[in-house]
Amino acid sequence: MDKERIDQIIDKHHSDPSSLIQILLDIQAEHHWLPKEALEQISERLQVPMTRVQHIATFYKAFSLVPKGRHQIHICMGTACHVRGASRVLDTVEGLTGIKPGETDLDLKFSLETVNCLGCCALGPVLEIDGKTHGKMAPVQTADVLKNYD
Amino acid sequence: MSEILLKIDGKEVKAREGMTVLEAAQRAGISIPTLCHHEKLEPYGACRLCIVEIDMRGWKKLVVSCLYPVAQDLVVTTKSEKINRIRKMIVELLLAHAPDAFDLQDLAREYGADRDRFEKESSFCIHCGLCVRYCAEVKKKHAVGFVNRGANREISFIPEVASKECWNCKECFPLCPTEALQAAYVLTEALMSHTRQ
Numbered sequence: 001m002d003k004e005r006i007d008q009i010i011d012k013h014h015s016d017p018s019s020l021i022q023i024l025l026d027i028q029a030e031h032h033w034l035p036k037e038a039l040e041q042i043s044e045r046l047q048v049p050m051t052r053v054q055h056i057a058t059f060y061k062a063f064s065l066v067p068k069g070r071h072q073i074h075i076c077m078g079t080a081c082h083v084r085g086a087s088r089v090l091d092t093v094e095g096l097t098g099i100k101p102g103e104t105d106l107d108l109k110f111s112l113e114t115v116n117c118l119g120c121c122a123l124g125p126v127l128e129i130d131g132k133t134h135g136k137m138a139p140v141q142t143a144d145v146l147k148n149y150d
Numbered sequence: 151m152s153e154i155l156l157k158i159d160g161k162e163v164k165a166r167e168g169m170t171v172l173e174a175a176q177r178a179g180i181s182i183p184t185l186c187h188h189e190k191l192e193p194y195g196a197c198r199l200c201i202v203e204i205d206m207r208g209w210k211k212l213v214v215s216c217l218y219p220v221a222q223d224l225v226v227t228t229k230s231e232k233i234n235r236i237r238k239m240i241v242e243l244l245l246a247h248a249p250d251a252f253d254l255q256d257l258a259r260e261y262g263a264d265r266d267r268f269e270k271e272s273s274f275c276i277h278c279g280l281c282v283r284y285c286a287e288v289k290k291k292h293a294v295g296f297v298n299r300g301a302n303r304e305i306s307f308i309p310e311v312a313s314k315e316c317w318n319c320k321e322c323f324p325l326c327p328t329e330a331l332q333a334a335y336v337l338t339e340a341l342m343s344h345t346r347q
Contacts, residue, residue: 049286049292049295050308051292051294052295054297055295055297058297058298059299
């Protein structure tokens with residue numbers, strides 16, 4: 001992500017220190033993660049100390065300080081999904097992508113994350129990719145779903 | 151400034167509006183144990199050790215005295231079996247993080263706290279925030295801050311700021327009740343010199 005784009009985002013929020021979280025969210029949404037240079041630029045432009053930017057960027061789970069893949073996979077590990085075999089779905093996805101929860105693969109294609117409930121228990125086991133829900137997942141189906149992303 | 155009369159441990163104490171119970175007690179020569187309190191800094195209420203019981207028209211409540219403002223006719227108890235029991239528990243929980251901190255060991259002796267009551271999770275930092283607040287409020291350098299959240303929260307120096315400001319200051323070192331701060335700084339120093347090479 002280039003400096004000009006970050007400046008644009010900061011300008012959109014009128015360089016207002018109280019918009020810090022919103023600026024971080026905008027950058028996270030576009031770039032999928034927050035590079036250190038971006039945090040330094042924000043700190044300088046908003047006149048907010050780096051300690052505060054770092055405090056907020058590490059506090060919320062929505063922010064990532066390490067590179068994330070182009071596609072975010074969320075696998076529900078909630079009770080309903082669990083009893084319907086979410087752990088087997090997770091195993092299969094781990095096998096297909098070669099990464100464990102919290103990790104990102106080397107060509108930045110997928111990031112894998114487990115979540116505790118996506119709120120649609122009737123669809124369990126649920127797999128969510130980039131916000132799109134794939135319900136009633138059987139381990140064999142996951143390969144077909146993952147094939148659609150590059 | 152209007153004067154407020156309150157009672158601390160049975161002693162009539164005069165205080166000014168806007169003072170905290172802790173300040174009023176200290177002025178009257180009544181000692182309340184504290185860890186995260188520093189007179190130059192804004193009250194923070196992190197360690198909870200200064201907990202006292204207040205009685206307002208028959209309503210009893212446990213509050214941290216470093217944050218609670220004085221009020222007319224407030225009755226404060228700073229020492230009782232109940233309060234000592236709570237302080238003992240607080241010290242025991244803090245000791246799980248920093249078992250060898252001298253300040254905590256002194257408190258443990260005073261309140262009969264068992265150093266080994268809880269499984270050790272030696273992070274050495276008890277999150278009093280003294281270093282973070284001192285650097286931000288007094289020195290205005292913001293070289294050290296908190297990162298992460300909940301059980302994983304820890305202090306972290308900003309290497310770029312620390313390498314410029316900290317070597318000649320280090321005023322936060324003696325504030326730390328556990329010496330975790332110094333360790334964090336030494337680590338940052340080591341990492342900085344490593345990247346410089």
